[in-house]
Amino acid sequence: MAREQVTIGIMGIDQHENGAIAVSRFLREAQMEVSYAGLFNTPDTLVDKALAGEADVIGVSCHSWEFLHYLPELMRRLKDSGRDIPVVVGGSVLTPADRARLAELGVAACFGAGADAEQIVDTIRRLARPGVTRREAEAPR
Amino acid sequence: MQPKTRSGIPLKPFYAASDLPGGRTEETPGNYPFTRGRLQATRSAGGWIQRELSGEGSPKQSNAQLRYLIEQGQTGIDVIGDAPTMSMTDPDHPLARPAAGTQGVSACRKLDYLEMFEGIDLGSVSVSSSIPAVFSIAGLVHAARQAGVAPDRLRGSTIQVPLYCEDCSYRYHLPVGFRTRLAADAVAYCATRMPRFHAFLEDSYFFSESGLNSVEEMALAFVEIRHILRRLLAMGVPVDQFGSRIAILLNCSMDLYEEIAKIRATRRLFARMMHDEFGANDPRSQSVVITCHTSGLSLTAQQPANNIVRGAVQAMALVMAGVQAIEISAFDEAYRTPSREAHLVGLRTQQIIDLESGIGQVADPFGGSYFMESLTAEMERRIWAMVTEIEAAGPIDRLVEQGYFRAILHAAMERHGQDVSRGRAHLVGVNVHAIPEDDDRLLRAVSEMKFEPCEEHVERIVAFRASRDAARHQACLRRALDCARSESGNLLEVTIDAFEAGATMGEIAGVFRVGCGQAYDPFGRLPPPL
Incomplete structure (x- = not known):
């Protein structure tokens, strides 16, 4: 069975990595393929890495307010690329108002401080399915 | 299951005289090996320095914040830069602009430091900083010059983070050998010109926030101290010229007894190391100054009022351990750059402990306790075993380059995440006694009060570049x-x-x-x- 491909990265000059590393770990434990895009991404570099890694889902981790600046650009860039990859944003800085704002931008799911691992895995698996199913159909038998 | 400390040291139901390592101790505070404290009386130096980690927006905005905290009774200041400043990046860099001033002060030139410290009496207030050391010291030197304060009157500290800064927290993008030279040059310069200033502040706080336990935290701290120290000795700087300028900024988690034991063990290990191994004769070079932040990692975005209690418990441990300065991580730090309200609560918590509780009246109240002496000895043994193991693994520079420490730090991040998500470590409001988000309202309003990047200040920097004397620059x-x-x-x-x-x-x-x-x-x- 094809596995879910997830690209996880942090944008701007935010260097808090605990969350991104923890999430990458439990996604791998749940048998997903995680491509860790690391720090210092811009919307361009993150989308490029996601396209190169044939990501089914893009995960953005944030522990600063830079996401307010970068997310609109990321969503625009993704739309321009013609690929409809769902974006998931996680970080303890996300407030209820932020989550509403990100949903308006077209972000598929947001995880604040209360999210548990199981909830994140389930959501990403559900969002990744169309891409995974497509790859399964295309896979040589 | 047998209970354990956070570092995994097994605990007995109770302790008795037979648990005292080496029998009764006759050691008194203020004497070698300083397990019981640097000074005989905690009050002889006016108690501990009470401060909150601050800095936000432009230098002028930060100046207003610092003055406010001093008005409220803060007895020292501690400044942190925003993410660009902490990474030696100017605010008008394209990657820095959206972050300018949002998580600390934006400071990249002499004038920024002059504005940040304007009207603050640098001859009497202790000025500490987490901004990359050579820049924060250079800025302070210029601010003091402007204010007519001689460098030998400056007090305070600046963190040195040559070994671990690329692997967690803020990257300098410089090779480890050069980072060590930066640290040693700063310490050597200040040792003679700024003899009251602690230019050699080992910061174990920032790297232990990855989730290291207390043994790992102090082992990595000692490895870094020894690495810088050996470089200074190789440069020909006498140990007693800078030994008294070494201080440690450590982390205080929720394990109250273990944190007190950690600090006692650290003082003893430091004294013996300086005396026996490095030949320091000045008692001030043997008795390390310890300053602390309460743990940001222990704070939760859920039910943030609980963080006030966490800060109080941790600060009590620190006062009982006899440290020289405390900062309480603000209760809203788990989800935002600390607000003015949260800073004030942190400061008031310290003032209540100081003025109402009486905890700080007596030095080392746990001295001689069967349990505390036993735990201190065990912490001491475990910390030094890990230092020895690391130093036996190879030259420190090479270990850094090979990712040896990165592996330790990343393993700690993963372990911490697992401990919380699997409920192995209790976190009230997160994995135990959680409440629905809609009911979690108390003190949450501050989380929606964000502030914007300091664009106006960034534009001032752009204009400043064009105004400089090009040849001189x-x-x-x-x-x-x-x-x-x-x-x-x-x-x-x-x-x-x-x-x-x-x-x-x-x-x-x-x-x-x-x-x-x-x-x-x-x-x-x-x-x-x-």
């Missing part, structure tokens, strides 16, 4: 480059001069990188100015 950067290349001369000295000539932190760090054979701009956006 270029000549100073050239000297900084030569100093970085030649491996002789003092990097702090050239930084002080370059600030005077209008160079910015990003430019100076950039030419240092070029001197090391690296790219000027680690993000590949800016052309080198030379």
Whole structure:
């Protein structure tokens, strides 16, 4: 069975990595393929890495307010690329108002401080399915 | 299951005289090996320095914040830079603009420091900083010069983080050998010119926030102290010239007994190391100054009022352990840059402990306790075993380059995440006694009060660049480059001069990188100015 491909990265000059590393770990434990895009991404570099890694889902981790600046650009860039990859944003800085704002931008799911691992895995698996199913159909038998 | 401390030390139901390591101790506070404290009386130096980690927006905005905290009774100041400043990047760098001033002060040139410290009596207030050391010291030196305060009156500290800064927290994008030289040059410069200032502040707080336990935290701290110290000795700086300028900024988690034991063990290990191994004779070089932050990692975005209690418990442990300065991580730190309200609660918590509880009246109240002496000895043994193991693994520079420490730090991040998500470590409001988000309202309003990047200040920096004397500016950067290349001369000295000539932190760090054979701009956006 094809596995879910997830690209996880942090944008701007935010260097808090605990969350991104923890999430990458439990996604791998749940048998997903995680491509860790690391720090210092811009919307361009993150989308490029996601396209190169044939990501089914893009995960953005944030522990600063830079996401307010970068997310609109990321969503625009993704739309321009013609690929409809769902974006998931996680970080303890996300407030209820932020989550509403990100949903308006077209972000598929947001995880604040209360999210548990199981909830994140389930959501990403559900969002990744169309891409995974497509790859399964295309896979040589 | 047998209960354990956070570091995994097994605990008995109770302790008795037979648990005292080596029988009764006759050691008194203020005497070698300083397990029980640096001083005989906790009050003889006016108690501990009470402060909150601050800095936000432009230097002028931060100045207002610092003055407010001093008005409220803060007895020292501690400044942290925003993410660009902490990474030696100027605020007008394309990657820095959206973050300018949002998580600390934006400070990249001499004038920024003059504005940040304006009206603050640098001759009496202790000024500490987490901003990369050569720049924060250069800025402070210029601010003091402007205010007519002699350098030998300056008090405070600045963190030195040469070994671990690329693996967690804030990257300098400089090789480890050069980072160590930066640290040693700063300490050597200050040892004679700023003898009251602690230029050698080992910061175990920032790297232990990855989730290290207390044994790992102090082992890595000692490894870094010893690494810088050996470099200074190799430069020919006598140990007693800088030994008394070493301080440790450590982390205080929720395991109250273990944190007290950790601090007692650290003082003892430090004293023995300095005396036996490095030949320090001055008692001040043997008795390390300890300053602390309460743990940001222990704070939760859920039910944030609980964080006030956590800060109080941790600060009580620190006062009982007899530390020299405390900062309480603000209750809203788990989800935002600390608000004014949260800073005030942190400061008031310290003031209540100080003025109402009486906890700080007696030095080392746990001295002689069967349990505490036993735990202190066990912490001491475990910390030193790990230091020995690390130093046996290879030359420290090479271990850094090979990712040896990165592996330890990343393993700790994963372990912490698992401990919380699997409920192995209790976190009230998160994995136990959680409540629905809609009911979690108390003190949550501050989380929606964000502030914008300080665009106006960024534009001032852009205009400032165009206004400088180009020839003088270029000549100073050239000297900084030569100093970085030649491996002789003092990097702090050239930084002080370059600030005077209008160079910015990003430019100076950039030419240092070029001197090391690296790219000027680690993000590949800016052309080198030379």
